[in-house]
Amino acid sequence: MGDNSADTYTGLFPLSIIEEGKTVKVVKIIGGRGLVRRLYEIGLLPGAEIEVVRNSKHGPVIIRNKITGTFSLGYGVAKKIMVEVMQ
Amino acid sequence: MSCHELSSPTTLGNKHELIKVAIVGNPNVGKSALFNKLTGGNAWVGNWPGVTVEKKTGRIVIEGHEVELVDLPGIYGLTPYSLDEVIARKFILEERPRIVIQVINATNLERNLYLTIQLLEMNVKLIIALNMIDLAEKEGLEIDINGLMNQLNILIIPTIAVKEVGVDNLTKAIIMELNSPPPFFKINYGPEIEEAIQRIERILDKCEIADVGANSRWIAIHLLEDDKDIEELFRKRGLEDVLRKVVEIKRDLQTRLGESIEVLMIEKRYQYILSLTQKYVKRRHVKESLTTFTDRLDRILTHPILGLMIFISTLYLLFKFSFDVASPLTNLLDVLISGHVHSFLKTLPLPTIISSLLADGVLQGVGILLIFIPNLFFLFLGISFLEDTGYLARVTFLSDKWMNKIGLSGRVIIPLLIGFGCNVPAILSTRVLGDDRDRRLTMLIIPFMSCSARLPIYLLFTLVFFKENQMLVILSIYFIGVTTAIITALLFNKLLFKGQTSGYVMDMPPYLIPSVGNIFAKSWERIKSFLVRAGSIIVIMMVIIWALSIFGPEGYLGVEALRNPDLLSRSWIASFSKLIEPLFKPFNWDWRVISSLLFGFVAKEVVVSSLSVLYNVEEADLSTVLSTSFTPLTAYSLMVFTLLYTPCMATAATLRSEIGLKNTIFIIIYELFIAYIMAYLVLSIGGLLL
Numbered sequence A: 001m002g003d004n005s006a007d008t009y010t011g012l013f014p015l016s017i018i019e020e021g022k023t024v025k026v027v028k029i030i031g032g033r034g035l036v037r038r039l040y041e042i043g044l045l046p047g048a049e050i051e052v053v054r055n056s057k058h059g060p061v062i063i064r065n066k067i068t069g070t071f072s073l074g075y076g077v078a079k080k081i082m083v084e085v086m087q
Numbered sequence B: 001m002s003c004h005e006l007s008s009p010t011t012l013g014n015k016h017e018l019i020k021v022a023i024v025g026n027p028n029v030g031k032s033a034l035f036n037k038l039t040g041g042n043a044w045v046g047n048w049p050g051v052t053v054e055k056k057t058g059r060i061v062i063e064g065h066e067v068e069l070v071d072l073p074g075i076y077g078l079t080p081y082s083l084d085e086v087i088a089r090k091f092i093l094e095e096r097p098r099i100v101i102q103v104i105n106a107t108n109l110e111r112n113l114y115l116t117i118q119l120l121e122m123n124v125k126l127i128i129a130l131n132m133i134d135l136a137e138k139e140g141l142e143i144d145i146n147g148l149m150n151q152l153n154i155l156i157i158p159t160i161a162v163k164e165v166g167v168d169n170l171t172k173a174i175i176m177e178l179n180s181p182p183p184f185f186k187i188n189y190g191p192e193i194e195e196a197i198q199r200i201e202r203i204l205d206k207c208e209i210a211d212v213g214a215n216s217r218w219i220a221i222h223l224l225e226d227d228k229d230i231e232e233l234f235r236k237r238g239l240e241d242v243l244r245k246v247v248e249i250k251r252d253l254q255t256r257l258g259e260s261i262e263v264l265m266i267e268k269r270y271q272y273i274l275s276l277t278q279k280y281v282k283r284r285h286v287k288e289s290l291t292t293f294t295d296r297l298d299r300i301l302t303h304p305i306l307g308l309m310i311f312i313s314t315l316y317l318l319f320k321f322s323f324d325v326a327s328p329l330t331n332l333l334d335v336l337i338s339g340h341v342h343s344f345l346k347t348l349p350l351p352t353i354i355s356s357l358l359a360d361g362v363l364q365g366v367g368i369l370l371i372f373i374p375n376l377f378f379l380f381l382g383i384s385f386l387e388d389t390g391y392l393a394r395v396t397f398l399s400d401k402w403m404n405k406i407g408l409s410g411r412v413i414i415p416l417l418i419g420f421g422c423n424v425p426a427i428l429s430t431r432v433l434g435d436d437r438d439r440r441l442t443m444l445i446i447p448f449m450s451c452s453a454r455l456p457i458y459l460l461f462t463l464v465f466f467k468e469n470q471m472l473v474i475l476s477i478y479f480i481g482v483t484t485a486i487i488t489a490l491l492f493n494k495l496l497f498k499g500q501t502s503g504y505v506m507d508m509p510p511y512l513i514p515s516v517g518n519i520f521a522k523s524w525e526r527i528k529s530f531l532v533r534a535g536s537i538i539v540i541m542m543v544i545i546w547a548l549s550i551f552g553p554e555g556y557l558g559v560e561a562l563r564n565p566d567l568l569s570r571s572w573i574a575s576f577s578k579l580i581e582p583l584f585k586p587f588n589w590d591w592r593v594i595s596s597l598l599f600g601f602v603a604k605e606v607v608v609s610s611l612s613v614l615y616n617v618e619e620a621d622l623s624t625v626l627s628t629s630f631t632p633l634t635a636y637s638l639m640v641f642t643l644l645y646t647p648c649m650a651t652a653a654t655l656r657s658e659i660g661l662k663n664t665i666f667i668i669i670y671e672l673f674i675a676y677i678m679a680y681l682v683l684s685i686g687g688l689l690l
């Protein structure tokens, strides 16, 4: 978990543009401390795998994490979560 | 039980010790349902001292012990993010409840146990109410409760809150736990972090921090995790040198770990949780799980087009339901109060001024409140129903995209919706918004949501002037309100609240069939909180208005002034209205209309009854009089003005308690200004067209 070297920035996208049905890996979260902490606490830690259940493009997303369950994230939050698409 | 007892807990120490028990949990775990069952619905809703988050407490007696249950806001972890969470943590740390009950959603153990771990690390005496075990069973989850109990060394009581299963065991558990020692709990964070914790602990042992309310290991852990509140506590005590040393230790640790300390620590907690669930939870495969059902429904309900259409229909049904069901009750109350009770009070053998004070002042105020209640209650019933099914979480999701366009997050849709019923609870419901900027901006636009008190005014005027297109004209007024709200939001985004909303993070609960009892309890609670806040203000204001009507610059006019327009025209209210009459010259409103608008500041629906007094006609005959003093255009501009001009007293008072007097005055002035401009625009544009 969390083993991402800083130089693999290729293939890093904000969660807000990921298509529905894709599974992604959280790489990092760009945001204020409170938000970052909140996301960590609900299991969106760097390295965590999440499935994009719903994405209304330039709007909010619904994601599912195997461990902590389903959450809805506003667009403002989704664009701050940088992820890597998994196969 | 009364609020007075609750507000002075210090006097209760000697006789019988009052046992404080806090109830915590993630959102959507059934906490309010369980709290209601525990207290038998006898909760007292008040405010947390200093801040305006609702505090729910209830007293019960268990085996001779008096227990005070305190319902804390729903939280995910003990690191505060929104106002609600700050309160919850503060309470546990500073008020040190004897026992903390954590309500857990058994279908989502992993997420819920995170809070458990944090509570255990604080060494609070914890009891777990493992709620929703009925759903867990349906989901094919087999939880080895005994195993988990032994491992964590705490009591775990399985419950089904909505069916009152396990509630007795829970109360017994409270008594059992009273005299047991606080649990000892420790997660091993790995050698490097453990060493840093110990180094910090050694520093802490030398300072005076016993009153922080937690053990030194907990404080050390939180300092490692950059807990700003704890750091602040140290700074306040002038312990900056401790913080400096901690920074050094952290820097040291950081270089050794090469990774974020915070992330590692949270990971460790989740690893521990996973080790627990792997050992004590078995998953059987089930054909139709709640998750697959929810997913299937969500494919439609969160669909960007279909979902939005369903949302709009639901909204329409919600308002239609609340108005239609409430209107017979409202009418009945109206007849009872302004008819029977009013004339009864007048027949009492009292001095006329007293009986008038009671009948025309106090009763009038009470009447306004009572007539509100059916409407509000049914609206709250509808909203609580949607909330408990899980649908409101989807509404937030659906609206986010649109709300973003005006710089707000999807979460503000719910306060705005409530605003169509009444602005007071709408403003209160903004508290759950994590973002202060969103909260202020939402409060600024809530008064433009046309509440149910304004509807009688539109009904009266449209009946006289727009008989054919009544529905359409009323809808256009609502539309103007919403448009003004949008423009205001855009404007203030540019001017004051720079930047974007920070968005929201929200749990998506599975769809559930709500429990009727829970919905009624929730709605009643919301009504109660409205009455507490708005009640006294409306009644007091009504009495003040009453006094200003029977007194004038020349002295006491007599209570007949209320029925006699000639006398009333010499009252303070009339004098003031005449004074500002020139301001409203463009609208051609005479002092009577202006007086009614002044009365309407108490509660907007009063405009109608004041007009009838001022024109000296029965409400039923008001239409004939109005049709001579207004044209359709001036009537429409008056409707627009009443829609927009200043929040009513109760709303203003609520705003004041939430964001202070200065901001409230600003909002009142801004809205008066907007109302004037819009009403003027209606007149001039309408004048050009017609």
Ligand SMILES: Nc1nc2c(ncn2[C@@H]2O[C@H](COP(=O)(O)OP(=O)(O)O)[C@@H](O)[C@H]2O)c(=O)[nH]1
Residues within 6 Å of the ligand: B025, B026, B027, B028, B029, B030, B031, B032, B033, B034, B074, B131, B132, B133, B134, B135, B159, B160, B161, B162, B163, B387, B388, B389, B512, B513, B514, B515, B518
């Ligand atoms: N089946 C089932 N439903 C429950 C149980 N407890 C609560 N609920 C439902 O779960 C939803 C959320 O409950 P609520 O008390 O509002 O949760 P809170 O957000 O934690 O206060 C409501 O629809 C309740 O009817 C339970 O034990 N079993």
